[in-house]
Amino acid sequence: MHQLIEYLLAYGVILVFLNVLLEQLGLPIPALPTIVVAGALCARNQFETTDVVLAALSACLIADTIWYFMGRRYGRGVLGTLCKVSLSPASCVRQTESFFDRWGARSLLFAKFIPGFSTIAPPLSGATKLPLATFLFFDTFGSLAWIAAGFIPGLIFHRAIDRAMETLENLGSGALALVGAALILFIIVKWIQRRNFYTFLRTSRISGDELQELIEKGAHPLIFDVRSPVARRTDPRKIPGAIIIDEVGMDAALAGLDPDREIVLYCT
Numbered sequence: 274m275h276q277l278i279e280y281l282l283a284y285g286v287i288l289v290f291l292n293v294l295l296e297q298l299g300l301p302i303p304a305l306p307t308i309v310v311a312g313a314l315c316a317r318n319q320f321e322t323t324d325v326v327l328a329a330l331s332a333c334l335i336a337d338t339i340w341y342f343m344g345r346r347y348g349r350g351v352l353g354t355l356c357k358v359s360l361s362p363a364s365c366v367r368q369t370e371s372f373f374d375r376w377g378a379r380s381l382l383f384a385k386f387i388p389g390f391s392t393i394a395p396p397l398s399g400a401t402k403l404p405l406a407t408f409l410f411f412d413t414f415g416s417l418a419w420i421a422a423g424f425i426p427g428l429i430f431h432r433a434i435d436r437a438m439e440t441l442e443n444l445g446s447g448a449l450a451l452v453g454a455a456l457i458l459f460i461i462v463k464w465i466q467r468r469n470f471y472t473f474l475r476t477s478r479i480s481g482d483e484l485q486e487l488i489e490k491g492a493h494p495l496i497f498d499v500r501s502p503v504a505r506r507t508d509p510r511k512i513p514g515a516i517i518i519d520e521v522g523m524d525a526a527l528a529g530l531d532p533d534r535e536i537v538l539y540c541t
Contacts, residue, residue, distance in 0.1 A: 285320070285324075286311075286320065286324045286325055286328040287328075288307065289304075289307055289308065289311050289325055289328045289329055289332075290328040290329070290331065290332045291332070292304045292307045292332075293307075293308070293328070293329045293332035293333060293336075294332035294335060294336055297332060297333055297336030297337060297391075297392075298336045298339070298340075299392050304329075304423075305422070305423040306423075308325070308329060308420060308423035308424050308427065309423045309424070309426060309427035310427060311325045311424065311427065312325070312423065312424040312425065312426065312427025312428040313427040313428070313430075315424075315427075315428055316427070316428050316429075322424075322428075325424065326417075326420060326424065329416075329420045329424075330413070330416055330417060330420060333385075333412070333416035333419070333420070334409070334412065334413065334416065336395075337395040337412050337416070338395075338409070340392070340395035340396045340399070341395045341396065341398055341399040341405070341408055342399060343396050343399065344395065344396030344397060344398065344399030344400040345399030345400065345402065346399075348400045348507055348508070351396040351400070352393060352396060352397060352400065371501060372384075372387070372390055372394075373394065373397050373398075373401070374501055374502050378398070378403055378407050378408065378410075378411045379411060380394060381394055381398065381408070381411035381412045381414075381415045382411055382414055382415040382418065383415065383418070384415055385415055385416065385418075385419035386418075386419065386422070395408075395412070398412075400507045401506060401507055479537060484496075484512075484537060487535060492535055493534075493535075494534070494535035494536065494537050495516070495534060495535070495536045495537070496512050496514055496515040496516065496537045496538075496539070497515065497516050497517075497518050497536070497537070497538045497539070498511055498512070498515040498516065498517045498518070498539060498540075499518060499519070499538050499539070499540045500539075500540050501519075501540075502519075504540070505517070512539065515539070
């Protein structure tokens with residue numbers, strides 16, 4: 274942690290800018306610790322508050338605007354690519370679309386506080402053709418709230434942060450090893466869950482060609498489109514004859530159906 278202070282003192286707000294930019298572009302490089310320490314340095318008059326906030330805000334807006342135009346240009350393809358690297362790909366797109374469908378542009382006000390949604394929200398805004406001015410308005414205030422969540426505690430509790438950094442330094446490499454082991458264990462558990470999910474999918478999945486063959490044989494399967502409203506807006510294509518239902522009404526829609534009849538559900 275003392276090395277972080279040394280780097281900040283050596284490279285100034287440029288380090289804050291680059292750290293925030295890389296994190297917002299999707300790299301696993303946490304920026305909040307840097308912002309917290311920068312806040313503590315501002316309390317000691319070693320940094321200017323305005324410089325730190327503007328550097329972090331500029332980095333957020335640059336990265337988010339890049340993702341916005343990526344979503345506007347490539348649509349849902351960007352979301353799928355981003356969620357492929359998620360440890361929970363099965364729920365990544367669905368959850369982010371649910372947030373966006375419920376709150377719209379206002380979701381940008383708290384997007385950066387929700388893991389996963391922080392990276393997905395900007396391209397999703399572009400894919401849904403949210404006006405750029407509206408996107409920048411809400412994204413600016415959301416970014417400022419996120420920056421403040423790290424900067425203000427560093428500014429106010431800078432003495433406690435100094436003591437905490439000294440404690441961590443005294444713990445030495447043992448503390449880092451413990452944190453690293455916990456992180457590795459978490460990744461292993463999520464990987465096993467992901468593998469089990471894909472194994473389940475392979476046993477219950479039907480391809481487009483198989484569905485077409487089923488229809489041609491006269492099986493008359495019931496086809497339900499369970500995509501979110503946001504997904505249907507960004508990709509209006511649908512299987513002919515499919516019935517649109519949402520997650521809430523799924524149980525009611527399936528109740529009383531002939532158990533011998535083939536039922537096919539599809540989503541994103």
